[in-house]
Amino acid sequence: MPETPEVDPAFRDDVLNGLAAPIPAVPARWFYDRRGSELFDDITRLDAYYPTETEMRIMGENASAIAEATGRGAALVEFGAGSATKTPLIIDAIEPAHYVPIDISGDYLRDSADKLKADHPGLAVDPVEADFTKPFDLPSEIDGFERIGFFPGSTIGNFVPRSATDMLRHFRDILGDGAKLLIGMDRVKEIDRLKRAYDDPEGVTAAFNKNLLTRINRELNGTIPEDAFDHEARWNEMLGRIEMHLVANRDVSFEIEGQPFSFAKGETIHTENSHKYGKRAARALLLAGGWTPTHEWTDDADDFAVILAEAQPNRFAP
Structure with a gap:
């Protein structure tokens, strides 16, 4: 049986x-x-699912600018990594010292982490099997490194605005003071599309x-x-x-x-x-979630946005 x-x-x-x-x-x-x-x-x-191709094109065309804005040698923490399809673009651009993929699907997570290790032999990869919507601990190996959260694919859109705000605050608490967040957000567009x-x-x-x-x-x-x-x-x-x-x-x-x-x-x-978020609504959501937008990259049609934000000071920390 x-x-x-x-x-x-x-x-x-x-x-x-x-x-x-x-x-x-x-x-x-x-x-x-x-x-x-x-x-x-x-x-x-x-072909019909435009967000992935559009976001990857934005990141590829703006790789140098993203790296300049984020800096290099940080710990890259990806929430809901899945197969990490877009991750190599960011790794090649910002050259992190550590990569921490977080995903609820353990077997799938480990398979994609092994592939990434093989393709980037000089990169420390520390997968964490966890529901990123709940409290969890980051690996001690990234202690002392600057942290960049990565939340691509407009996954933030899966949450109602109140929950999305709580999620962004959760990310801010996990990543800590001085962290940055690189996030994808889908724009409002034609209903049929x-x-x-x-x-x-x-x-x-x-x-x-x-x-x-x-x-x-x-x-x-x-x-x-x-x-x-x-x-x-x-x-x-x-x-x-x-x-x-x-x-x-x-x-x-x-x-x-x-x-x-x-x-x-x-x-x-x-x-x-x-x-789906318009430009002002996207920025307002980040601000409400404890992040100050600093840079924004989009495609020519403004179908999708990749936004970089900095963690606001935690006024409630002891």
């Missing part, structure tokens, strides 16, 4: 409580088991969204009929965000860890948000 996978109690709690809520939802961080991480990498290579990016014709984003159901069934003894739910991407004009949902295409009942659930046709499980 195959071994029963070890279940993260936070995953169990988020799924059971989230599906029982008045507006059923599961936090997007649980997309990223190994298969989910692989599917997200596939998404970043799709946004929806294509999150509901691609190839169906990869749909597979990514539905893989959450596969994970629930595998890890939480779920009986969800996966064909009973369809992927849907929606633009919420009032809240300035793309939303991803799993929509019941028929009346459906199932159990998770013995707890019963029922969804009527048309009811949804809300699985992800991707907030």
Whole structure:
């Protein structure tokens, strides 16, 4: 018999409580088991998904300016590193002494860290398996080094503004006084283009969204009929965000860890948000989160921004 996978109690709690809520939802961080991480990498290579290519072009074209603004020889700390697709561009530009990738998917994290070590043999790589939204410790090996946080891919947009502000304050506390943060933020743009990016014709984003159901069934003894739910991407004009949902295409009942659930046709499980920020809103969010923007790089169409910010002094430190 195959071994029963070890279940993260936070995953169990988020799924059971989230599906029982008045507006059923599961936090997007649980997309990223190994298969989910692989599917997200596939998404970043799709023609319709513009953020990855645009952000990489911005960083490549402005590598010298970014290095001048950040300095060299620091410790680079990447939150939610995944496959670290964009990281080599920054490593080659700023030449950090240490690289600390942080990710919740341990196996995937270690594989990408090993590849980065092989490609950059002179770089100290210290992976940390952790949920970067929660408290965790940075490795002692980077004590005494200046710290640069790296949060690319507009991942900050997955959090509602209040949570995004708390997340930025969390980063500021982890990185400490004198730290810098290099962050990617997606701009508001045409609705049809946004929806294509999150509901691609190839169906990869749909597979990514539905893989959450596969994970629930595998890890939480779920009986969800996966064909009973369809992927849907929606633009919420009032809240300035793309939303991803799993929509019941028929009346459906199932159990998770013995707890019963029922969804009527048309009811949804809300699985992800991707907030889009205008220039002023992006800067205001950083300021509210304890970071002062100092530099900003964008593409010619202003589709995406890479922003460098400095940690504001912690007035509440003892």
